Amino acid sequence: MNWVISAENIQPGDRQRVGGKGYALTLLANNGFQIPETICISSDAYQEYVDRTGLRERIQLELHRKDFKEMRWEEIWDCATRIRNMFLRKQIPDHIAKRLKADIQFRFKDKPVAVRSSAPEEDTARASFAGLHESYINISGIDAILEHIRKVWASLWSDAALLYRQEIGLNVEKSTMAVVIQEIVPGDRSGVAFTQSPNDDSQGVIESVYGLNQGLVDGTVEPDRWILDRKTHRVISHTPATRRYWIVPIEQGVQLNPLPQSKSRMPPLNVQETREVFGQARRAEDFFGTPQDVEWTYRDRSLVVLQSRPITTLSGGKPEDNRGWYLSLHRSFENLKSLRTKIEEALIPGMIAAAEELAATDLTRLPDGALATEIKRRWEINHKWVTIYWDEFIPFAHGVRLFGQIYNDAIKPEDPYEFVDLLTETEMVSLERNRMLEDLAEQIRSNRRLAGQLQKGLYAEVDPDFRAEIDAFVLKFGDLSCAVTGGSQCAQDTDPLIKILLEMANHPPAPTGRRNYKKTEILKEKFLTCFAGDQRTRAVELLDLARSSYRLRDDDNIYLGRIEAQLLAAVREARQRIENMVSGGSDAPTANELKAVLADLDHRAESRNPYRKEAGAKFNIKPRQLIGQPGGPGIASGRARVVRQHTDLADFKHGEVLVCDAVDPNMTFVVPLVSAVVERRGGMLIHGAIIAREYGLPCVTGISDATALIKTGDKITVDGYIGIVTIGSGEI
Amino acid sequence: MDKTQALHQQLSSLLESQNLAVLATHRSGQPYTSLVAFYATEDLRNLFFVTPKTTRKFENIKADPRVSILVNSSTNQTVDFHRAVSVTVVGEASEIVGSERQPILERYLKKHPHLEDFVRSPSCAVVRVSAKSYFMVQNFQNVMELHIDQ
Numbered sequence: 001m002n003w004v005i006s007a008e009n010i011q012p013g014d015r016q017r018v019g020g021k022g023y024a025l026t027l028l029a030n031n032g033f034q035i036p037e038t039i040c041i042s043s044d045a046y047q048e049y050v051d052r053t054g055l056r057e058r059i060q061l062e063l064h065r066k067d068f069k070e071m072r073w074e075e076i077w078d079c080a081t082r083i084r085n086m087f088l089r090k091q092i093p094d095h096i097a098k099r100l101k102a103d104i105q106f107r108f109k110d111k112p113v114a115v116r117s118s119a120p121e122e123d124t125a126r127a128s129f130a131g132l133h134e135s136y137i138n139i140s141g142i143d144a145i146l147e148h149i150r151k152v153w154a155s156l157w158s159d160a161a162l163l164y165r166q167e168i169g170l171n172v173e174k175s176t177m178a179v180v181i182q183e184i185v186p187g188d189r190s191g192v193a194f195t196q197s198p199n200d201d202s203q204g205v206i207e208s209v210y211g212l213n214q215g216l217v218d219g220t221v222e223p224d225r226w227i228l229d230r231k232t233h234r235v236i237s238h239t240p241a242t243r244r245y246w247i248v249p250i251e252q253g254v255q256l257n258p259l260p261q262s263k264s265r266m267p268p269l270n271v272q273e274t275r276e277v278f279g280q281a282r283r284a285e286d287f288f289g290t291p292q293d294v295e296w297t298y299r300d301r302s303l304v305v306l307q308s309r310p311i312t313t314l315s316g317g318k319p320e321d322n323r324g325w326y327l328s329l330h331r332s333f334e335n336l337k338s339l340r341t342k343i344e345e346a347l348i349p350g351m352i353a354a355a356e357e358l359a360a361t362d363l364t365r366l367p368d369g370a371l372a373t374e375i376k377r378r379w380e381i382n383h384k385w386v387t388i389y390w391d392e393f394i395p396f397a398h399g400v401r402l403f404g405q406i407y408n409d410a411i412k413p414e415d416p417y418e419f420v421d422l423l424t425e426t427e428m429v430s431l432e433r434n435r436m437l438e439d440l441a442e443q444i445r446s447n448r449r450l451a452g453q454l455q456k457g458l459y460a461e462v463d464p465d466f467r468a469e470i471d472a473f474v475l476k477f478g479d480l481s482c483a484v485t486g487g488s489q490c491a492q493d494t495d496p497l498i499k500i501l502l503e504m505a506n507h508p509p510a511p512t513g514r515r516n517y518k519k520t521e522i523l524k525e526k527f528l529t530c531f532a533g534d535q536r537t538r539a540v541e542l543l544d545l546a547r548s549s550y551r552l553r554d555d556d557n558i559y560l561g562r563i564e565a566q567l568l569a570a571v572r573e574a575r576q577r578i579e580n581m582v583s584g585g586s587d588a589p590t591a592n593e594l595k596a597v598l599a600d601l602d603h604r605a606e607s608r609n610p611y612r613k614e615a616g617a618k619f620n621i622k623p624r625q626l627i628g629q630p631g632g633p634g635i636a637s638g639r640a641r642v643v644r645q646h647t648d649l650a651d652f653k654h655g656e657v658l659v660c661d662a663v664d665p666n667m668t669f670v671v672p673l674v675s676a677v678v679e680r681r682g683g684m685l686i687h688g689a690i691i692a693r694e695y696g697l698p699c700v701t702g703i704s705d706a707t708a709l710i711k712t713g714d715k716i717t718v719d720g721y722i723g724i725v726t727i728g729s730g731e732i
Numbered sequence: 733m734d735k736t737q738a739l740h741q742q743l744s745s746l747l748e749s750q751n752l753a754v755l756a757t758h759r760s761g762q763p764y765t766s767l768v769a770f771y772a773t774e775d776l777r778n779l780f781f782v783t784p785k786t787t788r789k790f791e792n793i794k795a796d797p798r799v800s801i802l803v804n805s806s807t808n809q810t811v812d813f814h815r816a817v818s819v820t821v822v823g824e825a826s827e828i829v830g831s832e833r834q835p836i837l838e839r840y841l842k843k844h845p846h847l848e849d850f851v852r853s854p855s856c857a858v859v860r861v862s863a864k865s866y867f868m869v870q871n872f873q874n875v876m877e878l879h880i881d882q
Binding site for chain 2: 063626
């Protein structure tokens with residue numbers, strides 16, 4: 001069977017083998033449209049590749065670690081990342097490569113090409129996969145072309161594609177991928193034409209940019225836009241863009257460059273050309289019988305059609321198309337850069353200032369009424385920052401993901417999370433905090449008298465210098481016993497902290513993390529040498545962005561924790577007053593005011609509390625071995641300590657395994673005592689996994705019902721290499 | 733449906749779907765496995781199979797009734813690694829004699845009608861395995877246990 005088929009030789013029976021895009025191009029080529037030279041690599045080649053390399057079942061195993069519906073988006077991203085890395089690392093076996101090479105070289109010689117995805121499911125599902133799979137522009141040399149074919153194949157399993165298939169109910173076991181290879185047309189102006197506007201069916205739309213189309217398609221270059229009359233093809237309106245950039249071919253791939261001034265003054269198309277483009281697009285519509293979305297380019301003055309596909313976003317009884325949302329999960333480099341500026345220059349200083357402003361108020365001097373008002377005010381401020389945290393800080397975490405993909409593409413590492421080691425050179429506030437904890441523990445370790453006083457709870461007798469250090473610590477990091485993301489209940493004093501310190505002092509100091517600067521330097525060099533010239537500058541910038549994104553994943557929580565600590569201080573003051581009034585026998589009406597505000601707070605604090613997911617039904621079944629994701633390499637056994645609320649932390653004993661719903665960043669201070677981490681929430685880049693990696697602790701994440709199935713005191717073994725947790729002994 | 737019910741249902745539908753199971757016995761500590769046609773009661777308490785009394789497995793059971801049974805849905809294809817479910821049953825075997833024997837045989841033949849001649853032979857024993865525990869493996873390496881109160 002032919003794996004490589006020229007556009008002009010494709011038969012109607014080949015439709016499933018060459019995918020929607022490939023088949024549409026054939027029809028265009030055979031019906032008088034000018035298209036670039038095109039061949040299709042049929043899905044048979046994909047099938048042969050995944051069978052011969054064993055990837056077919058490896059992919060399914062990866063996808064079946066747990067019920068797909070139970071996976072969080074971050075876990076799906078991790079799945080997709082691991083699968084992509086399998087494709088990156090598995091060469092196309094010789095007997096397949098030989099056949100592909102011969103045909104591709106015969107057709108294109110040394111000409112640069114575009115390597116595009118063409119999904120056969122598009123036809124079966126009557127759904128458009130536009131934008132969900134990847135395409136690569138301007139690839140030269142047969143080896144590079146074969147590598148990009150693998151990347152297109154891998155994009156069948158991208159997070160967005162997986163989510164979309166799940167939503168429209170496609171069976172992932174049947175997914176397959178064809179590839180279209182096209183001669184690259186170095187167009188000087190490009191764009192898309194929609195023969196029917198989604199807003200008004202008597203109109204059509206053209207969007208156009210200078211240079212290649214990539215920038216328009218992925219949203220990095222703003223296009224000029226024309227609305228046209230569908231019948232007369234006359235321009236109804238023209239919305240010019242601020243023409244600043246264009247995408248140009250470079251040696252391998254394409255690049256975003258500033259647009260020369262001579263061009264930025266003129267729209268990419270004149271009126272005559274808009275008519276020509278729209279005329280071609282309408283001809284495609286007449287030919288295919290449905291409104292079309294046509295990609296085109298002008299080489300000199302000659303119009304070339306790159307592809308044409310049905311518009312699937314027209315309203316009219318069709319299921320809601322959520323692809324836009326899925327795709328928005330990915331942020332562009334430019335978008336992340338501006339987000340970073342906002343976070344570093346405005347939001348973080350704003351958070352620090354907010355916490356300081358709150359700390360300046362002496363709560364003990366406020367009358368009851370004013371205290372009630374102050375609690376409400378603090379709740380609002382805290383709420384505002386929590387919202388900002390979800391809306392701005394969480395998306396910024398994508399900086400790490402973007403870097404991860406580029407790192408893996410360049411290096412093809414054995415461990416798809418190697419890139420994380422390159423990011424850890426940055427100083428995280430939580431690590432500084434843990435160093436301070438270790439200093440305090442060391443003082444207790446080497447001072448028996450101090451240890452004795454603390455054990456007996458004689459805090460008042462403790463050396464004032466030590467107390468001052470504790471106070472300074474609490475001032476900087478809070479008292480470590482509160483959740484960051486909600487809940488007004490909080491330990492009332494430094495007892496939990498002292499308990500942890502005493503436990504730490506009972507044991508030799510924990511290793512201070514396995515961070516190895518030399519390794520980081522080697523990785524950095526390895527990464528950067530993959531790029532040259534402008535590309536290298538961009539790689540350096542991206543690394544810097546990723547480091548900022550990585551650092552923030554932890555630091556933002558600490559800053560947020562400081563604001564919440566201020567809310568909690570006010571709550572504590574109110575509780576104390578109520579208690580005093582009750583024990584003093586007084587029933588001042590102001591007590592009710594305070595009570596009301598506290599009750600209101602409890603009510604409001606219910607959402608987003610990471611401790612809230614409790615064990616549901618009682619099980620009389622027993623887990624023996626649970627699969628999750630390998631979050632940090634290593635293997636360790638110990639008693640489980642299931643942490644359901646912050647007060648559980650104070651009981652933490654040296655060598656226990658931390659089992660929790662989600663590692664709250666402020667929870668990580670028990671890490672020096674921990675032998676391994678198990679987390680219900682899944683993902684390789686969540687706090688638990690990051691901290692575990694930092695400290696070299698075995699970690700497994702993404703175990704559904706971890707906190708329900710595992711009980712405090714269970715002897716468990718955490719295998720962070722393959723991502724399983726074994727509970728109990730092997731007794732039958 | 734809670735997790736226990738779900739697991740229970742998964743187990744009984746697996747046992748219902750499979751005709752054959754691997755039975756493990758031992759002789760003086762030497763493990764020994766055999767393939768048996770079986771059926772299981774819906775409450776998961778008992779599994780039944782029929783064996784000629786002259787077999788090694790039957791002799792082994794007489795010497796030590798502790799047995800283990802493996803049932804699985806694999807199809808000898810690569811997809812088994814993510815699709816197949818396997819369960820190990822641990823329990824105690826005993827021969828069924830007397831009035832109980834007939835109704836059990838009838839039920840057994842409903843699942844394995846082609847074994848009629850075999851099971852009605854007087855040289856065959858009907859064996860009950862009272863299950864103590866089930867160890868179910870799915871998704872390649874997810875293991876859950878279900879223990880039955882005796």
